Amino acid sequence: MTTDPAVACVGVGRAYGERTVLRDVSFELPAGQTLAVFGANGAGKTTLLRMLATLLRPHAGDVRVLGSELPQQGWAVRGRLGFLGHEPLLYSALSARENLRFHARLHGVGRERVDGLLAAVGMELRADEPIRLLSRGMVQRVAVCRAVLHEPELLLLDEPYANLDPAAVALVRPLLTGGTRVLISHDVEGGLAEADLVLGLRGSEAVLLGHDAAQVRKLYA
Amino acid sequence: MRSAVIALVRKDLLAELRSFEAVPAMLMFTISAFALFHFGLDRSSLEGSLASGVLWVTLLLAAVLGMNRLFVTEREQGGFDAFLLAPVDRTAMFVAKVIVLFGFLVVVEVVAVAAFAVLLLEPGLGRAMPGLPLVLLLADAGLAVIGTLVGALAVQTRARDLIVPLLALPLSIPLLIAGANATAPLLARSGAAALEGRWLAILGLYDVVFALLAYAVFDYLLED
Numbered sequence: 001m002t003t004d005p006a007v008a009c010v011g012v013g014r015a016y017g018e019r020t021v022l023r024d025v026s027f028e029l030p031a032g033q034t035l036a037v038f039g040a041n042g043a044g045k046t047t048l049l050r051m052l053a054t055l056l057r058p059h060a061g062d063v064r065v066l067g068s069e070l071p072q073q074g075w076a077v078r079g080r081l082g083f084l085g086h087e088p089l090l091y092s093a094l095s096a097r098e099n100l101r102f103h104a105r106l107h108g109v110g111r112e113r114v115d116g117l118l119a120a121v122g123m124e125l126r127a128d129e130p131i132r133l134l135s136r137g138m139v140q141r142v143a144v145c146r147a148v149l150h151e152p153e154l155l156l157l158d159e160p161y162a163n164l165d166p167a168a169v170a171l172v173r174p175l176l177t178g179g180t181r182v183l184i185s186h187d188v189e190g191g192l193a194e195a196d197l198v199l200g201l202r203g204s205e206a207v208l209l210g211h212d213a214a215q216v217r218k219l220y221a
Numbered sequence: 222m223r224s225a226v227i228a229l230v231r232k233d234l235l236a237e238l239r240s241f242e243a244v245p246a247m248l249m250f251t252i253s254a255f256a257l258f259h260f261g262l263d264r265s266s267l268e269g270s271l272a273s274g275v276l277w278v279t280l281l282l283a284a285v286l287g288m289n290r291l292f293v294t295e296r297e298q299g300g301f302d303a304f305l306l307a308p309v310d311r312t313a314m315f316v317a318k319v320i321v322l323f324g325f326l327v328v329v330e331v332v333a334v335a336a337f338a339v340l341l342l343e344p345g346l347g348r349a350m351p352g353l354p355l356v357l358l359l360a361d362a363g364l365a366v367i368g369t370l371v372g373a374l375a376v377q378t379r380a381r382d383l384i385v386p387l388l389a390l391p392l393s394i395p396l397l398i399a400g401a402n403a404t405a406p407l408l409a410r411s412g413a414a415a416l417e418g419r420w421l422a423i424l425g426l427y428d429v430v431f432a433l434l435a436y437a438v439f440d441y442l443l444e445d
Contacts, residue, residue, distance in 0.1 A: 054305070054306070055302055055305060055306070057444075075308075078306055078307060078308045081306060083302070085299075087299040087302070088299070089299035089302055089303040090298065090299070091236055091294060091300065092298055093239040093240045094232065094235060094236060094239070098232075098235065102228055102231075102232045103307070105224055105225070105227075105228035106225055106228055106303075106304070106307035106308075106309055107307055107308065108224075108308075130239065146303070
């Protein structure tokens with residue numbers, strides 16, 4: 001018996017105007033595993049993640065996420081993905097609790113889940129302050145809560161531990177581990193430690209790498 | 222979809238109550254515009270079609286300010302992405318934004334029309350009731366629909382502040398014509414005449430046509 005991969009890309013490409021950001025990207029990510037994506041700034045990591053999240057259309061190739069073709073069947077995937085990008089996707093005028101309750105309502109999740117997550121990331125005492133008054137680390141903790149609020153089947157994570165101190169990393173890590181993940185990281189050792197598969201992006205092209213830190217570092221040379 | 226619309230409307234109202242960005246700006250603009258008309262026309266009082274024209278042009282331009290702000294937080298703070306990742310009908314955002322802009326316009330008009338009556342209107346408002354609120358509400362519905370459509374289109378561009386007035390003002394001309402013509406008899410010094418049904422019909426027709434058009438195309442405006 002064969003199981004469909006959680007994510008499958010075949011010959012995927014994407015351009016912004018004349019500039020090709022990704023060309024002929026192919027890989028498969030089995031369910032329950034973590035794909036770490038490495039590459040220098042501008043290599044196309046965020047573009048790849050946004051395509052998997054249905055936020056960008058591929059200009060070439062086939063993208064299949066959780067059994068659905070993108071972008072045609074994007075509607076079937078939304079709500080099953082947890083996306084944590086560079087932006088926290090939180091409204092600065094609202095408090096952490098109000099933001100999470102807003103997202104909980106969009107995803108059909110109960111309020112008790114919001115309170116539980118805020119407690120899990122140590123934000124109960126600051127949960128009613130506007131996001132704009134929180135430190136970047138605290139905002140990142142709330143953003144992690146937002147990404148996992150609906151218990152997604154696939155997590156798409158772009159440097160999820162950015163702005164977090166070691167204690168905060170220890171708080172959020174359990175929320176971000178255990179499922180299928182695509183993880184963008186600039187922390188070579190940390191990323192490799194979490195990865196089952198390693199994808200390197202360089203010059204708009206992608207190659208599957210082994211767990212070799214030296215090989216990954218060449219991407220940044 | 223109802224739950225998503227309620228969540229979006231609640232979020233927008235909460236954000237406006239915290240930041241006071243859109244409604245106070247629209248109100249300040251209307252009061253300033255009435256003062257400018259007062260001095261520019263060198264008249265201490267207006268009535269009939271002139272009063273109607275001044276009122277409608279001022280309200281229309283104030284509405285453009287609200288349209289400009291309608292999607293700014295969605296764009297700047299990632300609201301579009303968060304919404305697109307949720308398993309909800311995208312029309313929910315259109316409906317929610319129409320409701321929010323409609324609400325903003327009503328709040329502004331409650332204050333602005335009262336200020337207009339005090340600062341510029343000769344006959345007083347008493348005789349314009351209840352026709353004037355009816356005309357305003359019908360026009361507000363159209364403005365809210367157009368504003369949401371144009372706001373969603375413009376916010377994806379760098380020249381948002383230019384695109385909104387450039388698109389919204391021409392599209393609002395039928396509303397302005399119908400609204401001003403329906404209102405003029407209500408503000409006559411000689412006493413309010415009855416509302417003309419044809420102008421109300423034009424306003425209603427405009428609302429329906431643009432609501433259907435916006436409903437059909439709004440999803441595409443949110444896509445990559």
